[in-house]
Each structure stands twice: as C-alpha cells, then as structure tokens.
Amino acid sequence: GGAAPAGNTTSGDTTSGNTTSGDTTSGDTTSGDTASGEPEVCASDEFGCAVIPAGKTVKIGMGAPLTGDYASFGVDISQGAAIAVKDAGTVEGFAFELVAQDTQGAPEGGAAVANKLATDPTVVAIAGHIFSGSTEAAMPIYEKAGIPMMSPSATNPPLTTLGSKVFNRIAFTDAVQGQFAADYLYNKLGFRKIAVLHDGGAYGQGLADVVRQEFTALGGEVVGYEAVTPGETDYTATLSALAAKNPEAVYFGGYVAEGVVLTNNMKQSGLENAVFFGCDGTFGAEFVEKTGANGQGAYAASLIPPESEAKLKFDADYLAAYGVAAGTLSPYTWSGYDAAAVLMAKVKKVAVLGADGSLYIPRGVLVAAVRATNGFTSITGDVTCSEVGECNTAGPTFYVVDNGEWVQAEK
Amino acid sequence: MMLEVENLNVHYGAIHALKGVTFHLQEGEIVALIGANGAGKSTTLNTISRLNKPTAGDIRYRGASIVETPPQDIVTKGIVQVPEGRRIFPKMSVVENLEMGAYIFSDRQRIEADIEMVFGKFPRLRERRKQLGGTLSGGEQQMLAIARGLMARPQLLLLDEPSMGLAPIIVEQIFDIIREINQQGTSILLVEQNAQMALSIADRGYVFETGKIVLEGDAGDLLEDPMVKEAYLGGG
Amino acid sequence: MEALRKKIPLTLPQNTVKIIRIIAALLLLALVIVRAIDVAAESQFGADTWLRLSVSGLIIGGMYALIAIGYTLVYGILFMINFAHGEVMMIGTFGGYFVFEAFNAIQVTAADGSQMSFLNANPVIAVFLAFLAGMTIAALSGYFLEKIAYRPLRGAPRLVPLISAIGASIFLQNAGQLLFGPQRRQYINPVVLDRGIGWHVELAGSTVVLTYTGIFSLVLSAILMVGLYVLVQRTKLGRAMRAVAQDKKTAALMGINVDQIISRTFVISGALAGAAGVMWGIHNGLFNYFVGFLPGIKAFTAAVLGGIGNIPGAMLGGMFLGIVESLGPAVLGIDFQLKDVIAFSILILVLIFRPSGILGEALSEEKV
C-alpha cells in the first residue's frame, strides 16, 4: 500500500473544481509529460503503465448481469455506457471500447469477470460492477491490478469503508438515501405510521433497515416490516396483512419490478389510501408506464437531477440506438453513462503517447485521478469523489408521479 | 398364404438375434415355434409386430409386405400379439385392460359384447373385473393377456408362451381356448416351451436354435423326431 | 462400525416407526393449532383480510394447478420431469400478449361512433383469440420440444431427458430474452378486464375487491381442469395416454401410435401451460422471459405434493400450495418472506407421512 502517488496531474483539477465544464469530453487535456520513448511516469508508477499498441483500442471493462434474472439491469447499464463510449471520441487517436462481461449478478461471476478483465493488458478502467456482491468480489482483484472502478449501481454502504483505493461509485449509498427518505417521510410528508417492505436482497434490505431505524428515531412508528420474494407478480397476501395495520405509507426498498407489482396490488389489498414510497431502484420510466393510474402519487428517489440538457440528449441517443426509451429497462442507465464518461475523461487526462506510437496509461496515476474527480459534470450532475470514493455528493432527489410522469417532489 | 417370413435378420446392437429365418403360415393353421431360451422366438414375433426393425428380410401378410408398416397399423390389419411375460397394464382394471385390447375399434356395443364373450371364456376374470391388473396373480394376468388379445378380433394371433407360469389345469383350459379360437377362424402362431402340448395342438412346427430354424415339419412328425424328443419333450 | 451398527439400530421395527410417525404428526398438528389460536387471539387480521388472503391463494393456486397438470401429464407418460415446462408457459404468455397488442393497435368505430381499439370494442373476441394464440403457440412449442429434445432420448437412462430438459429450459429462456429483450412487459387488458376493478364485498367494515381478472382466472382454470379430467378419464385418447404411460411396448401392440400419443400429451400439457401463461398476463400484468421459472418450480412442487402422475392430485396440490403460500404466514404469524419455507415444510411433512403424495397410491405393499 503506502501513500497515494504524487498527484501533480490531479491537483489542477481540484483547484478548477468550482467551474463546471459543460461538455463531457472537453475540458481536460493531456498532461505536460514529454512523449519520448516510454514515458517516465510508467517507471515510477506503482502499477506500471497500460500499453495500448497502435491500432488497438483502449478498453473500459464492465461486469454486469447480461443473462439470467437481472439481465435487464446489466444490458441497460452497458447500453448506457456504450453511448458514453461513442460520445467520448478518441484519446490521442486511440478509440475506446467497452467490454461488458456477464456476471449473472453473482459474486462468483463478479470474481471471474474481474480476473478475466484484469488479465487483459488493454483494460484500463472498470465502469462497474453492477450489484454490490459482484462488486465486492471483484474489488480485491482490481486492487491488485491497479484498475480504477466507478460503479453505477453498487450501493451497499460498507463498500467504501473497506479501504479500497480503486473503488468509487456514482450511486449514493443506502445509508444516505435511507436517511433522506425517512426524514422526508416524517418531516415533509408528515407521516407517523408507515410500513416498511423490502425485496429480501442486500440492497433492498439495507435500505429498509435504515429507513426503519431513522424513522423510529424521528419518533414515527413502523407498524409493519416484511419482505417479499423477488420475481413474483402477486403480493396481495403480504400487502393484505400489512393493510390490517393501517399504515399511512408503504416504504419499499427494492427494484422496479416488485415496486410496480406492489403499487398495482395495493388497491386490491385494502391499502388504497396508503402512499407508495420507493427508492432509486424503483425510479424510471418503467414504473409510471406499468403502474398507470395506480402509480399516481407514488414517490421514488433518484440521483438523476431533473431534466438537464445532457440527460435529454442522452435520452434521444438511447432511443435512437436501442429503440426503447431510456429508463424502461432499469433506473440506472444514466449512471452507466456517467461512470464510463468519468473514467474516459480521466484516461484522456493521464494517457501519454509514447515515441513508439503506443499509448501509455500509468495505472497508479489513473487510480488517483479517478479518486480525485472533482466537479465533473454529467447527466447525474456534479460528480465529486470523497476521499473514500463516494462520488455522488448531492444526495437523492425525490420524485413523485403526477399524471403519468415523474416530477420533482417538493423539497 | 397368410404370412410369409423370408430371410429375416434382426440385430440388437452387436447381437445377431435372427440369422435368416424363413417360414410361413397358411390361413387357418396353427403353427408352433419351439426352441431353447434365447433362440429368437420372441424376437421373431416382435419383428412381425414391428416392435423391432429387421436389418434384412421381408415379411408378407396376405401377399403384401409389412416390414415398413408401423406397429399400430399391423394391429389394424388383424395381426395381434399376446406378448411374453403377460405385460398387462398394471394400473388399469381388468375391464379397462380389455378395453385397451379393443383400442382400434370404437363401436361401444360391439366392445361390450366382446367383453362378455371373453368373460365367458375366462370366468375367473369376471370375478376380478374391477381389480387392478398389477395385483392379479401371475396366472390371472396370463388369462387377461390372452383375453385382451382376443378383444382386437385378430385374424392372426401371435401367442408368446401362453402357458408360462400357469397351473396345469389352466394350461389345459388355455390350450382348449386356443383350439377353440382357431376353430372359429383365427390363424395362430404359437411360441411355446411346452413343446408337447404345442405340437399336439399345432398343424406344423418349426424348431429354433440360436437364431436359425434347424428343423421344420408336420407337428406330428416333429413329435416323433428323436432330436425334438430329446431336447424338448423332457426325455420321455 | 459393525459394533456401532449393532449398538445404535438405525432401523427400528416397522411398527415402532409407524407409531413414532403418528405421534409426531399429532404433535405437529397440535403445535400448528395452538399457534394458530394464539395468532387468532391477537386478532391482527379481520375477516376482510382473511377473505383477501384466501382469494389470492385460490387464484394463484388455480394457475399452479394448470401448470402442474402439464408436469403430471408428461411425467405420467414418460417418467421425466419436463423442466422446460415453465418456459412453455412463458411462450404462451408472449403469445397472448402479442394478440392484445395487435388488437390494441387496431382502431375501430364503435356503435356510438367513437373511435376505440378493437380490444375494447370486442373484448370477448380479443380475450378468446389471445387464449387461442397463447395456447396454440405453447402447444406447438411443447410439440417441438418433445420432438427435438426428448424423442431422441427414448429409452435412455431416466435422468438423461431431465438434463436435456434443463438444457432446453436454459435455451428457451435466453432465446426469449434475446428475441423480445430483457425488459418486462405488461398486458394491456381490455377496460372491462382492468386489473383494478372487480366486485366489492363489504366485510368487517372494509371493502374487499374481488377482481374480475382473478375470478375470471379461477373460473377458467376450473373449467380447463374439469375438461382435462374428463378427457383423460373418459375418452379414448385419455385411455391411450394411460396405457402408454404404463407400458409403451404393449400399448403399441394394442394398436396405439405411441409417438403420436406422446406428442399429443405434450400438446395438451403445452396448451394448458399456455392458458396459464395468458391468465398470468391478464391477472398479473407484468412478465418477461423469466416469467415461467418460479411458477414452473412451484407447479412441479404442487404436482409432487398431489402425487406425481396423478391429475386430480396435481389440481389439489396446486390449489393447496397456493392457499398455503397465501394463508400460511398469516395463520402462523410468521414473516411473509418465509412463505416458501412454510410451503416446502408442509410439502416435506406431507411426503413424510404419505411418501407418494396426497393422492398418490401407497407404495408400501409393492408386489414382488
């Protein structure tokens, strides 16, 4: 381990942090190293340089569930990242390439993919992984290889407490979100009796636990705490049992699919007057599309700020490229774009063209540069990484469904 | 000529079970096939019923080749086999088993009548009409198997060891019945270990040995044949 | 080891085992009853909740039952677990979906001159055709599944077709994902069958909605089940199926076309799964290529619970499982998360006391 590599390349970034750069691809230029032979940075770099021979591409890796139960997340996020790669253009005449590998969302698959990607010398950064378990299994492998990660969706709080140098995430942690949500439910919406539900997964349960704890701490009462089995399409039994306790709202930690079913089932289960309050996993076009009138008044959280120019452009690109609206497959495609975009911006910054025509990317420097990201602006807004790699500082924005659309809820 | 089998060859994987078997059966005849265990008698019957596919040779029924005919159509043509080892449907009642025998017909009344007819031949089955086939005793099963074969109104009945495991008195009844069926116009190809009985009831006979026919002739002559006497009639 | 075997008799005499088993059963039953009374005394739930729970259990049970029949039919005839059966249901769900989508896109002029989609103008025809399409395409896939993946394996050891079925299941799931994309889709029902509406029952001071889609599914699955039972018990096809199930060779000697009967079995079981799939779509709405997996496993469980190979058993097992899942946690006052634990525990208990399922025949006195 030891001290972080001397970061003269990144210091300029920190100072210019307050000026927001409008374009994802401009703003950073390659550092002032003279390109003669193998650049010196390589020799001094803890992990050495990634060498991209002329004619090859600079690879951004991704570990995502492309098959199996959660394929829609992986496919969607990798599609978002693919657009980022298209937008990124080239670095010193070298093209970027996205290598998305299938983890099936499982830790085992995560480790396999990480090992595979880490052995490819032209993979310089990882926009991933998707899901915390897979990410956690992958972290030590990238750590050893000196490959920086930027996860769009791994939200398990402890990930950033493990002392990893390479791991960063755009997603905010469950702890932050849960706190905000409990506060919003209690103080803003004025609820005193809520039920908390989750999908039995690490993400949903973590979130639900925080909300329960915080809400109780604020003085509210959690009248029901249950989990549903993911993948089912009828939760009326669980909801009916909750309805017997008359909650004012149902908080749900989990993903869209179950969120939609719950929202749709609430009416038939005696919960027609309770408010559905989701999380960033239930945000997105799919929720409103599939809940229809039942969704009216439902809440969700997201790290996507209200319509920005960058988001609108992305949405258009996504629709053109894949024929479906962004956000239909999962709530995380924008994060996928951003994760890749940040990484490529940093690659551009640290890459050096060698005298032999190959591209040299000092790995240690890149790791540090990613961690030092400050004021990078993209779809999800301001990306500034803390010293442990939490790169979303803004906290969640709450949305509410109104007439079939997500609109920003009162602050 | 009712049935002509010509140069029949059958393989089970590497085993050459029939090595060029040729025989025939005239309309109205009882023909007995006898021979040691594993000589290929059952294989012959199964090949006629097309449960096995011959690797060479021809089978003609009333002049037309039936080697390419699928098993269900063989039955419709009037060739019915009562298989070795009874093979009744264990989870069907006696009556249902009989109904299965008449599967190729759909005339309910006729089927009912036929059931009564076979009950007449096998009163024991009438006693057990509701019992599941699998719980019948061995002999009862054998009766049921023959009765079921009759339900298809065969023109040519292939009987594979009908007397196996039967009480002596039943064996006699069975042979009586075979004779009766034959006299009512059904031709019969009979495979039997009980060569004495088989040859006494049959018109002609063939002796199988390891996949070949080694001896053929008039049933009476075969009964007198010293080799047959030695091997198949229990030393006298 | 020998000494150990002598000292600790692992095998108690049959009667002792029987008695222990009966005592254990009674104890368990008593435990459940005591617990249920406890829970009831706390009176967490009113009559309305119980009604809701029961209805939702019945509806899901009906669908399980339909799928379970498919398992049982195929099992009965080939002694194989058709692992890809859930995927056949998935195909049926897509079939119905596309019919609804198409009818939703076609605009017609209604009697009152207003423009409306064909789906809403003629809901009966639309629903009928959706079922027809779903059942047909599922039946066809059942047919081809058998022809391609199972028929070449006739006569192979028992577990080999199971693996082939697992392969087919993986293939079909992924084909579904690649063809139609990984996203979830939703059935657009005709307005009269909207998932939200239904009969309102006032009970214990609150309104219980019995949704039209739910009751519709329940009634339809009941009709299909009765129809199938009659088919198998009363018709020639049914008898032939049973004969083939018991002894293929002899069945052929009866003049039965064995391959054809097996094909037809797959067609029937596919059609039922297809119907369940369309029902699933109409009642639950949401689905994707993975929709068949969970119900598939559950239905398989239900089939075994009822006594595999036994059609009334599959129906009973399906209904039973649905109700246990929905009522079990409430009755016992346990987290709903553990409903599958309850369901599987009951399955295990039932099988310990009746080793061949609720309606399966007893094995104990096998004839040798």
Place this chain on the structure above:
Amino acid sequence: MKMVLEARQVSKIFGGLVAVNKVDLIVPEGSIASIIGPNGAGKTTLFNCISGFYTPEIGDVLFNGRKIQGMLTDKVAAMGIARTYQNIRLFKNMSAVENVMVGFEPHLKHGWMTAMLKTPDYQKEQKYVINEASRLLHYVGLAGLGDNLALNLPYGAQRRLEIARALANQPKLLLLDEPTAGMNPQETDEMKDFICHIRDDLGITIILIEHDMRVVMNISDQISVLDYGQKIAEGNPKEIQANPRVIEAYLGPGAAALSEKYRREKTHDA
C-alpha cells in the same frame, strides 16, 4: 426333527381380498417342501409374508423358533432366509459376479472407515468375497460369465444367477418362486437336479413354488396345496396326486391325456 420354519394361521388381506387365509406351514430342516395351487391362490403372497415383504394381519411366522413377522426384509435375509422372484429381479446393470457379491452383504464387517483405509482385514474380506462369489457362479454353472452385465445373460442363466445371489446370503432356508418358469423340459430337468444338489450339498432347506408337476412330484418331501388362500391339502407327492380335491382344483386330467386328446381329434379331422 428340527423345524426350520413354522407358519401359524398366517393371513394376509388386500382390501377385501383374503389372499392368504389362516395357513399353517411347517417345514423340517433339510427338506424340500413344495407349495402348489391354482393361479392366484396366494402362494407368492405367502412367500412375501415369510420373507418380510408383507406383515401378515393375523398369525405368526417363526424361523428357527424366533418370530420374524414385522421384521424388515434385510433383517430377515441376515437371519438366513433367502429367496428368488417369480419375475426375475436382478441388479441389471451390475455384472453377474457383482450381483452375487451383493448377496454377501449381511455377513460383512467392513465400514466406511475400513473401506477408506483399506485395512488388511478389509482387504482379506474383499478377497474372500470375490473368491466365494466366483465359486458360487461356478457352482450354479455360470463360470466365465461373471463379468457380463446381468441383463445381457440368457434367461436361464438369469434364473441361476438369482439362485447364486440367494445362496450368497448363506441361507438356512431358500424360497424359490417358480424357478423353472419359461424353461424347456431339458433345462427344467437340469434345474430340478440342481435344486436337489443345493439341498444335498449345502444342507439348505428349500420351499418351492412350482407349476411343473414333473419337478414337484419328483423332488418334494412334502407338498402343500393352496386354493383361494386356504390350504386344501398337504402330504407327500403320492397322496397329493391322488387327492380328488387337488385334481379338481389344480391338476386336471394331466397334460399327457390332453395332448392325446388333441392328437386324436386331429386324426379324426384328417
């Protein structure tokens, strides 16, 4: 004389059907006792009651003076009762010699530990089992066929193999259920001699179910006749052959007479 088996008032009921009805059977050591009777008389069922497959509803089964009803079949086998089956039931995908080796199971001492460590005792035992199994195969006339899968053996060989497997149990009482079914007269004769050999060489008591009267009448010391589950006669072959009830219910006029009848008819026709 010592009685190996005593069955007292054994009854077995299926649903409403009394398959075996208060049957007494006493078999002295070293004898060959036959059970005959029409099909469905309950002979196999009685065997099943003796060998532990069924527990009789009423009555006792005593083996060497010990009650054995209600015991599991493996315990019965370990005590010294072995049997064969009316429909041959071998371990089809195991070789012939392995089938026999399984028969030694109740008398082996090894456990998973010794098998793992291959202790000298274990090795000795294994060697002994292989040798004895080979000798048994030789004894039943299957020498050299031992490494064939059971299902590939000819019918007659399978019957013998079943007997070899039963002998490997080292029984004191051997139950044979129609050992000559499906055999031609020559093979039947061989089997008959073989059964006598087993009794004479090995001193094993034998109970035999058989429909072939040439076998039964030749080798039985005592014959019991069942009909509709009840014992209707008992005695030595001479007595049985002469018993009118047995003739009526079971024996009939005899095959020779019948075949004579057919031949006469045929010559009439001609």
Place this chain on the structure above:
Amino acid sequence: MNKQSLQKSAGSGLVFGIIVIFLALIGFTVVFSGLIQKVLGQSLGVGQIPSISNFFIFLGFLGIWNGWRASRQDKHETLTLAKVLMRAAVAGLSAGVLVMLYGFVVGGLDARGTDMRKYLSMLSSDSIKFFLFNQSLVLGGLIHVGFSTLMALVGGLLAFGSERSQQQVRTNRTKIQKWSQSTWLGKVQGNPYVTYVLMGIVLLLLVLLPRTWGAYWNYVMGTVGIYVLLGLGLNIIVGLSGQLVLGYVAFFAIGAYTFALTTSPEPHNLVWNFWIALAVSVVAAALSGILIGLPILRLRGDYLAIVTLGFGEIIRILLKSDILKDFTMGPRGVRNIAGPTLFGRSFTSDVDFMYLIILAVLLSIFLAKRWQESSIGRAWLAISQDETVAQATGVDTQKYKLLALSLGAAFAGLGGALFASRNQFTGPEDHALMVSINVLVLVIVGGMGSIPGVVLGAFTLKGLPEILRELESYRLLVFGALLVVMMIIRPEGLWPARRPKLEVPVGQDNEPVPLPATAGGEK
C-alpha cells in the same frame, strides 16, 4: 419414392430456413459475423456492424450443413451424384426462399420506417440492412436464395465425397485397430507403467499450470475444481446410491456458512483456525446429510427430488431472512472469511489457493474411488437399481442411503468451505437452486457413477461457459443448446462408468462347493 425423398429434403431445408430466421431474430447473425471478423484478425468497434463478407462465411457454413444433411437421408442407401444434387438443391432452395420471404417482411417494414425493436429487440434497422447484405429488398432476397442453393450444393457434394471415402475410412480404421493391438501400441495400452507415466504427466501439469496460466484461469479452474468436489459428492448420492437429490446446494451452503461464520470477524467474531474450521464445516455438512436424510428415507425418485429441493430452498431463504439476520448477516452475506494459513503464514494468492484446491480434489477423488470400489459402492449400486430387492438380499438400505447422503454431503461441505474461503465472501445467492441443478447436470453429462466423468463434466459445465464468454449474452443460449445436443449424442455421458472385471477363475474340479462357513454368519 423419389418424391418422398425430395419432400424430405424440402422439409429439412425449411427447418434450416427457420434456424437462419431465428438466428437473425435474436441478432446472432450480426454477433457471430462479428466474431468471425475478430477471429480473422480485424477489429470491430462498439456498435459497429461487421462487414458483409463475414456474414457470407456464416451463411456458408449453415448452407453447407443444410446440403449435407438433406442429401444423406438414409444410412443404408448408396448415393448417386444426381440424387445428391437434386436433394441439396431442393433443400437449399427451400431454405433460401423462406429466408427471402422473411427478408421481404422485415426489410419492407423497415423501409416503411417501422421500428420493430419494441417487440423484437434485436431488429434494428442496421441489422436488417445487414441481413439483406446492404442491398435492396429484392436483390438481397435473391442473394439469399442463390447463396443458400449454392452452398447446399457444395454440402451435397461434400456428403457425396465423404460417402465414397467412408468405405475406405472404415477399412482403414479396422486396420489401424488391428495394427495397434498387434504392435507395441496394444501392449502399451495394457501396461501399468504407461498409466504411471500418464499420471506423472498429469501431476506435472497440475504443479506447473497454476504458476503459468494466470489469475483468470486459476479462478476458472478453481471453480471447476470446486465443482469436481461437488460432483464427486453428488455422484455418490445420485450416481451410486440412486437417490435423486435436487437440493444438494443445502450441503454446500451449510459447509460455506459454517466456515464463514466460524472464521469471519462479523457477525460472531469467531476467528477460528482455517484447518479447524474446514474440518468442522465438513463434519457439519455430513451431519446435516444424516439429519435431512433421516425423515425422508422412505421417499423414492421424484418425491425425494422435490423434498430435497425444498430443503435447499428452505435453507437459502432462511439464510437471507430477516429472522436470522443477526446470525447469518441476511442477504448481505458474510465477508472477510479467512484464507488458508500454514504455520502462521497465510497463503492466499491465487496460485496457492489453486494448489489447495488441487490437493482437495486429488484427495477427494482418491476417497471417492475407494468407496465406490468397495463393497459399500456395490451396495449403493444395488440399491439404486432395485431398492426392494437389495433390501431383501440383506443390504441395510437405510444405513447405506444415510451413509451416501452424509458422505456426499461431506464433499459438498468441503467444496463450500473452500468456495467461501477463496472468495472471502459468501451470501445466500451463492446457494441458489441453480447450483444443485448445475451439479446434477455435470454428474449426468459426465456419466453417472463415473469419477473421470465427474471431472470431465465439471470441465464442461463450468469451463464451457467461460470459453463461450466471447459470445456475451448468447453464451447461455448456446450452452443450453449444447446440453441438449450432448445428451442426444452421448446419452450415457462423456465418460460412462464401466463395471470392473472381478471374476476369478475357479478350478475345473466339479466338486460341490461347500457353503462358505467362515464368513461369520450370526456369530
């Protein structure tokens, strides 16, 4: 007769047409052409459509196969050139026309600007144009017909040629066999020293490979090794004792969690020694085998399957449930699980761990072989073939079934502990139903009851999907199809079990064999 055979050809052609259309619908045509392009050494950017020539190569293979299949309809007939060409042409034409019609439909819709991706996610405008070779509708369709027919004819010719050379090959093969038996090759085959040398080579590879092939292959092969352990265990239960257990993952989970909970600082802070924890995990799994086995001894076949499946699910659900959260960490799983240590030195590098797994596998194979070849193995087999009769032959079936369950579970426990230790993490999702199914698949694909089969099966099942990684989201599709094909081609498994030759010659002296008296009896 002739008409019939042409009908058959047309049918087989139509099937091929359907296959091509299906592949186009799932986008496989584009992806596979891209793969060909990559294999041929050209690069392919993100979202780029590969060049048409690769598509021709892809179609060419399918077309040739089509022609080949259509022209060889019956093994027994002798082919003539005319017959072959007719059949191939018919098959090629029918396939081509069907594909052309498909092209007309999607191409036409695309030309009208309909975006079909809402329903058929892979049908982008680009991929449709690609399918039509970037030509007009009519021209593209005609190219399909022409190319399909042409390639089918080539396939037919190949079939004809190979038929001709078959005879040659057959005689050659017997010649080679004879030769190999008669010469040193034959002697070598039976020679024990050859086996030793081969084993030496394998051992050497096992020592060298982990050092050379890098972390990725160490990881993949480590997984294969763990699955070999699981396979060996399930092989005892399913392959030998014939109990169809679908909840094998329960034992895996018990091993993994026992190990995890006893070595992780969280939640119980029991930081036990690696080896003690390993032994405890194995014993815990074995005991759980007995515990689960006891109540279900009476169950057979599929009833047993579903009950054990239930056990597996119960354990998984409990592990992640809220009520056991404080004990098992719920869905989050247990992290910071210990790696192996020896004499106070930890050896957790991928290479070290690979050696550990190899050792475990070798030991397990050794043990499994010992048990399988002992009389225990024989008793298990007897039970699996006819439980009723096995029991009546004196086999204590209950004891042996329990023994199989607990020994099999012990292997799973070992596998689970190693798995948890290697990943330093385990969570409930590691123990889903698919694990049980995978292990069952590998046992049967390898060949029931065969230890080399288990090893081969594990390579196939866990190695194949890794090799298929290049296919991205198509890998499981292809894998599923391969499973079906494998079972059809080799239903008895890749390396079927053989029964050992045991019979020993007995002297020809026909003296009666006395009853073996020394065997103990009731003494």
